[in-house]
Structure formats: structure tokens, C-alpha cells
Amino acid sequence: MQSDNKTAAILVIGDEILSGRTREGNAHHLAGVLNAVGIDLKEIRVVADEKPLIIEAIHALDSSVGGRYDLLFTSGGIGPTHDDVTADAVAEAFGVGIEMNDEALAAMRARWEQRGVAVTGNRLRMARIPLGAELIPNKFSAAPGFHIGQTYVMAGVPEVFRAMVDAVLPTLPVGRAPFSESLDLDRGESDVADDLKAVADSYADLSLGSYPWHRDGSYGTMLVIRGLDGARVAAAMAELKQRIGA
Amino acid sequence: MQSDNKTAAILVIGDEILSGRTREGNAHHLAGVLNAVGIDLKEIRVVADEKPLIIEAIHALDSSVGGRYDLLFTSGGIGPTHDDVTADAVAEAFGVGIEMNDEALAAMRARWEQRGVAVTGNRLRMARIPLGAELIPNKFSAAPGFHIGQTYVMAGVPEVFRAMVDAVLPTLPVGRAPFSESLDLDRGESDVADDLKAVADSYADLSLGSYPWHRDGSYGTMLVIRGLDGARVAAAMAELKQRIGA
Numbered sequence: 303m304q305s306d307n308k309t310a311a312i313l314v315i316g317d318e319i320l321s322g323r324t325r326e327g328n329a330h331h332l333a334g335v336l337n338a339v340g341i342d343l344k345e346i347r348v349v350a351d352e353k354p355l356i357i358e359a360i361h362a363l364d365s366s367v368g369g370r371y372d373l374l375f376t377s378g379g380i381g382p383t384h385d386d387v388t389a390d391a392v393a394e395a396f397g398v399g400i401e402m403n404d405e406a407l408a409a410m411r412a413r414w415e416q417r418g419v420a421v422t423g424n425r426l427r428m429a430r431i432p433l434g435a436e437l438i439p440n441k442f443s444a445a446p447g448f449h450i451g452q453t454y455v456m457a458g459v460p461e462v463f464r465a466m467v468d469a470v471l472p473t474l475p476v477g478r479a480p481f482s483e484s485l486d487l488d489r490g491e492s493d494v495a496d497d498l499k500a501v502a503d504s505y506a507d508l509s510l511g512s513y514p515w516h517r518d519g520s521y522g523t524m525l526v527i528r529g530l531d532g533a534r535v536a537a538a539m540a541e542l543k544q545r546i547g548a
Numbered sequence: 549m550q551s552d553n554k555t556a557a558i559l560v561i562g563d564e565i566l567s568g569r570t571r572e573g574n575a576h577h578l579a580g581v582l583n584a585v586g587i588d589l590k591e592i593r594v595v596a597d598e599k600p601l602i603i604e605a606i607h608a609l610d611s612s613v614g615g616r617y618d619l620l621f622t623s624g625g626i627g628p629t630h631d632d633v634t635a636d637a638v639a640e641a642f643g644v645g646i647e648m649n650d651e652a653l654a655a656m657r658a659r660w661e662q663r664g665v666a667v668t669g670n671r672l673r674m675a676r677i678p679l680g681a682e683l684i685p686n687k688f689s690a691a692p693g694f695h696i697g698q699t700y701v702m703a704g705v706p707e708v709f710r711a712m713v714d715a716v717l718p719t720l721p722v723g724r725a726p727f728s729e730s731l732d733l734d735r736g737e738s739d740v741a742d743d744l745k746a747v748a749d750s751y752a753d754l755s756l757g758s759y760p761w762h763r764d765g766s767y768g769t770m771l772v773i774r775g776l777d778g779a780r781v782a783a784a785m786a787e788l789k790q791r792i793g794a
Binding site for chain 1: 560563564565566567568569570571572573575576577578579580581582583584589590591592593594595596597601627628629630631632665669670671673674688704705706707708726728736737738740741742744745748749755756757758759760761762772774
């Protein structure tokens with residue numbers, strides 16, 4: 303699919319995903335959001351909670367530090383415990399220091415005092431923010447995410463991640479959202495492969511995908527046509543339906 | 549966590565994941581399987597159905613072609629349609645040709661003739677296998693996966709992917725599966741961060757993780773201790789429980 307939209311990557315940081323304990327859902331949520339606002343998600347990576355791995359991934363993915371994509375969104379590793387190393391890794395990746403952030407600290411103190419929680423020890427780790435970063439607030443937890451370079455650093459807890467996505471969304475360089483039409487067939491994808499290819503060859507500006515499924519002993523294929531020009535998508539789908547007799 | 553276990557990566561190939569249409573589940577399934585047999589999953593990547601991206605990822609991840617990990621497992625892009633480019637990309641990544649594979653073709657013909665399906669056109673694409681690769685059979689579909697270098701190429705359809713994982717599992721260089729103990733607390737992770745760090749410092753051979761959760765307006769923290777020595781894991785958990793009064 304041809305597009306002038308901005309490109310993006312998601313970096314998920316978390317041992318619990320790699321060990322199979324937790325099924326990742328934040329990247330799936332953000333993928334849908336980015337698609338809807340016309341930002342082209344090009345890659346997702348999941349790495350462990352280890353600073354060198356996180357730094358390397360940021361350098362590979364964020365164009366502001368030599369990486370490949372216009373925008374990078376991270377999920378996970380910004381909590382209060384010893385295994386939360388994302389903020390330090392991001393500071394190193396951008397070559398800046400990391401310090402207690404007054405704005406973050408004030409917000410966290412206010413919230414904790416309200417709840418009668420002592421503001422001590424490792425709890426304060428969550429107010430450590432790379433120098434030059436802007437905070438990403440959220441309504442669920444006192445600890446903010448932050449934005450530096452083209453990287454948006456957000457929490458791993460799904461509710462908090464979503465709240466942070468909501469907070470940054472109005473600031474993102476949105477593009478043209480693709481139009482999409484789909485057709486669910488109770489036929490194997492081999493049956494329609496030749497026709498699908500013929501239509502794909504005629505509509506090089508569109509993206510034609512074929513997704514076989516198996517459910518309860520039956521099977522079929524979901525055909526999806528995506529593109530920035532709704533009329534072209536509709537025309538391609540009409541031609542495809544005519545060809546395959548659907 | 550210290551380990552002599554083999555390392556692995558998973559490469560998921562599929563536009564439908566990046567567009568947010570489909571929530572990825574194959575990597576989650578395989579992550580659990582690898583953990584159970586003592587293979588350390590270190591990274592997951594998701595890239596689009598584009599040959600250059602797939603080739604680059606294989607070169608980055610498979611140690612037999614200069615990449616980082618002992619084993620690489622791919623999911624997706626080996627069907628019969630024009631957007632299935634994984635087999636060609638793998639052949640290029642390994643610098644080998646790709647040809648109609650007699651063994652794959654015979655198996656596919658036998659299955660299709662049984663079902664009265666014509667063996668023509670793009671359907672035959674699924675029998676194109678990189679030279680030197682070994683087939684990975686599966687009980688769900690006629691089209692095989694394959695294994696070349698340290699890369700295991702498998703289907704994206706979940707049932708087929710799982711059948712292929714089952715087929716390759718007995719051939720993998722299994723290691724020592726980690727022991728794991730977990731503790732679910734109805735307290736925020738800030739409350740236990742200091743104690744968790746103290747225990748982590750005393751047990752540098754173990755991995756201590758802290759996973760906050762929010763559900764139905766309440767919140768809590770799941771603490772997980774993992775390691776290859778079950779007695780050490782148990783001792784660390786006992787010390788942690790004593791410290792936090794759980």
C-alpha cells in the first residue's frame with residue numbers, strides 16, 4: 303500500500319511475555335489505534351527487561367537516534383521495582399542524564415498523600431525521568447510515561463497503557479487512515495489464489511491479503527483489500543467478487 | 549537468570565498483525581512451549597509480508613547466518629497466495645535456490661486428489677521449498693513447513709502452527725526448564741519494591757519479576773521468581789514472603 307503516512311514501531315519490554323506467562327495485548331491495541339489515524343505500524347519487537355537490549359532496539363527503531371521509523375512507542379518497564387529499567391535505558395539511548403523530575407514527583411506525592419501512602423524508597427524511582435523528556439500523564443496511576451526524541455515511553459499495565467495512548471494521540475502526526483473491505487469465504491485460499499493475484503496485479507496501489515482460518519472442523523478464507531482511495535478499494539473488491547463468483 | 553540453555557527468537561510475518569486486524573497468538577503459544585522445555589526465548593519480532601524485511605530479520609536473528617540466537621522460529625506467509633513471500637525470502641536469506649519439492653508435492657497431490665481438488669496454478673506455490681531444507685509435516689494442511697539453517701518456518705494459521713510446533717519439538721535441543729513460583733498480592737508493587745529488590749540482590753542467579761494488575765477497580769501485584777534451581781527459587785520465595793508479611 304502506497305502512503306505518505308508516518309511510519310512507526312512498537313517496542314514491548316517484558317520478560318513475562320517472553321516466558322509465555324502473559325499474552326501481549328498492548329501492541330495489538332495500539333496497532334488498531336495507529337491504523338485508524340493513518341500512522342503505518344511497520345514493526346513490533348519484544349525484548350527482555352535488560353538495558354543493553356532496550357538501548358539497541360531504540361537505536362534501531364527511532365529515526366531521531368539513527369533508527370528506521372518516524373515514531374517509536376514502548377510498553378513496559380517503568381514501574382517502581384528493580385526490574386523496571388526502561389527509563390534508564392531510554393536515557394542512555396538518547397545520551398542524556400536521568401533525574402528526579404519535579405513535575406512527576408509533585409503529581410505522585412499529591413496522589414499518594416491523598417491515599418495515605420508513604421513516599422519513600424523505590425517508589426520514588428517512578429519519578430526518575432530522562433532529562434529533556436516531556437511527561438505523559440494518565441488517570442490510572444501516579445507514575446507518568448514520557449516522550450523524548452520520537453520515542454513515547456508508556457506503562458505495561460494494559461489500563462495504564464491505554465490511558466497513556468489516549469493522552470498522546472492528539473499530539474501525533476496523523477495521516478490518512480486506509481479504507482478496508484473484507485470478504486469471508488467458506489473456501490480454502492488455494493481456491494482463490496489465482497484470482498486474488500490477478501486483482502492484486504491490476505491494483506498495485508492497494509494491499510490485498512488472504513487469511514485462512516480453521517474453526518470447529520470447517521475452514522475458510524478472509525480476503526482483505528486495503529488502500530488510501532476508498533473508490534479503488536471498492537472497485538477492486540467488486541472485481542474480485544465477480545472473478546471468484548462470490 | 550543464568551543458564552546454558554539454547555537461545556531463540558520468534559519472527560512473526562504478517563500485515564494483519566501490524567494493521568491491528570488480528571491479535572497475535574502463535575508467539576505466545578510457542579513462548580510457553582519453549583519455556584517448558586528449557587529453550588530461552590529472547591526476542592519476538594513482527595514484520596510485514598515483504599521480502600527485504602524478512603531477509604533482514606533472519607540475518608539478525610539466526611546465528612547460522614550471522615544472527616544472534618541459536619534458534620529461530622517463523623510464523624506466517626507460507627500459503628498459496630501472492631502475499632505469501634516467506635519461502636522465497638528464506639531462500640534468499642540463506643543464499644540458496646527455491647524449487648518445487650518432490651516430497652512436498654507428492655504429499656499435497658495425495659491429499660488434494662482425495663478431496664477432489666485440482667492441483668493447479670498458485671496452489672503449487674506451497675510445494676516450493678528452499679534447496680537443502682527439511683520438511684515439517686502437519687496433520688491439518690497439505691502444505692508443509694520447513695527447516696533450514698537454524699530457522700524453522702511454520703504456518704500462520706494457529707491450528708497449523710501448533711501442529712508444526714508439535715512436529716519439530718522432539719528434534720529441538722532442549723535444556724533445563726526453569727522452576728517458577730508466583731505470589732499474587734492485593735497490594736501495589738510500590739509497597740513491595742524495596743523487599744523485592746533486597747531478595748533479588750541476594751539471589752543474583754534468579755529472575756524476580758513484579759507484574760502489577762488492575763481488575764474491576766481493584767489492583768494488586770503478581771510476584772514471580774524463576775530459576776533453574778528449584779530449591780533456590782523456594783528459598784527466595786520464603787524469604788520474600790517473610791519480608792513482606794505474606
